[in-house]
Amino acid sequence: MKLSASNTLKALALATMCVSGTALADKVLLKTPIAFGTHLPALGTPIKWVSERIEPLSGNTIRMKVYEPGKLVAPLEILDAVSSGKVNSGYATAGYWQGKMPAATLFSAVPFGPEAPEYMAWLFYGNGLDLYQGMYDEAGYNVKVLPCAIISPETSGWFKKPIEKPEDLKGLTMRFFGLGGQVMEKLGVGTVQLPGGEIFGALEKGAIDASEFSQPAIDQRLGFHKIVKYNYFPGWHQQATLFELLINKDTWNKMDEDQQAAVETLCMASMTNSIAEGEAMQFEAMQKAQEQGVELRYWNEEMLNLFETTWLEVVEEQKQDPYFAKVWKDMSDFRQNYQIWESKGFLPRSN
Structure with a gap:
């Protein structure tokens, strides 16, 4: 369909407004220590993939600098460092914080738990994301959590x-x-x-x-x-393992809506990319x-x-632990309902 002259002018004006809004946004540098080296496929490569795309996707207002494990912050110290503002972001898996929050492992890897599609269904279309953020809020951590990669089964x-x-x-x-x-x-x-x-x-x-x-x-x-x-x-x-991008809440709250949407969208894209990468190389x-x-x-x-x-x-x-019990019940209820679909929708598997 061709645009009329008046519609073209309106489209150009809207584009100019969007560009102007982006130009006015404060630039953000996310200094991101990571728990897994970027040489490890599907473990460390997803956050490198994100870092290479965040600048153009955000209209050149967000840049991410990745620090290999231990170069800036030790892997097991990432949560505390991000919460305190020592760094403004970090990439790890929530299971590392099990000693601080027992429920954290339910947002990392669950024995006999959901495979990646079911896990993502619970996170994005069940109560998973709200419970995930709520866990950090209730424990007093000053972080915004974003699921940012996922892989399918590991060897046992x-x-x-x-x-x-x-x-x-x-x-x-x-x-x-x-x-x-x-x-x-x-x-x-x-x-x-x-x-x-x-x-x-x-x-x-x-x-x-x-x-x-x-x-x-x-x-x-x-x-x-x-x-x-x-x-x-x-x-x-570990039928599926989830990885998280943590962003200091003060940093997150200073981002405008477009910047926040850019990070959220890119992390969701990374979920697709990471599982595809992992699945392609195992055989x-x-x-x-x-x-x-x-x-x-x-x-x-x-x-x-x-x-x-x-x-x-x-x-x-x-x-x-009350929060573990709360998350476990919600995940179990979701999985029980999902079983109706899983038991009928898929072909039986062979070993």
Whole structure:
């Protein structure tokens, strides 16, 4: 459809007003320490992707400078640093704050929890986002939280020997993340939390016997296959993992509506990009691992049932925290309703 002369003038005037509004916006530099190196696909690459696009998308009013892990703020200190204003933004996963807020792990990775599409449905079209922000507000943190990346299942562990029965786990020392670590503790495994860059050395020196970390393509980069040869699936402890951009609330509130919308839109786009990136590279990494002598194993039914029943024990313990209980109920109610669709809408899967 062609515009009339008067409509053209109106469109130009509107465009000029928009440009003028952008020009008047205060420029923002987001100094962003991150928890995962940008060399790690789907873990660190999403925030680099965001940083490369935020300036043009915001009309050149927002710039993001990414700081690799530990260069400005240690990964486990990112939340406190952003809240206090030491830095005005940070990129991590909420599971790192489990010791501060028990519910944080429900916004990171949930054992036997939702896969990425269902997780995003709850976040964006259920009560997830309100509960996510509410968790930080109730705990007194001065941050705006934005889901900014998501990946699908991780592997559930690298072992030096086959694990066929519960007794095979007892006495092992294993690097493990989040609430899944509490499951393993109940099963006789001693767990430790190590950054990704320290896991290979710990395995090599025998400080730990086994480890989980992330998806096959990421684990491949870290070289676990050189030391341990049994890689177990599925990732019952992390069917999806959510990552967050935290922005100091004072900084966020000083942004105008267009700037805030630019950040929100770009983070939502990053959710799509990150899961697509992760899904595209796993099969090649798994094929390569097999060529390197790795056995890709699927947990037997006895072990999966054991993990799930033990996880439900952990849930009951965690529900002693009121906010955890509140989030868990809401997520569970959503998932129960979603099951009607999931059970009928998808083809059955094979292992």
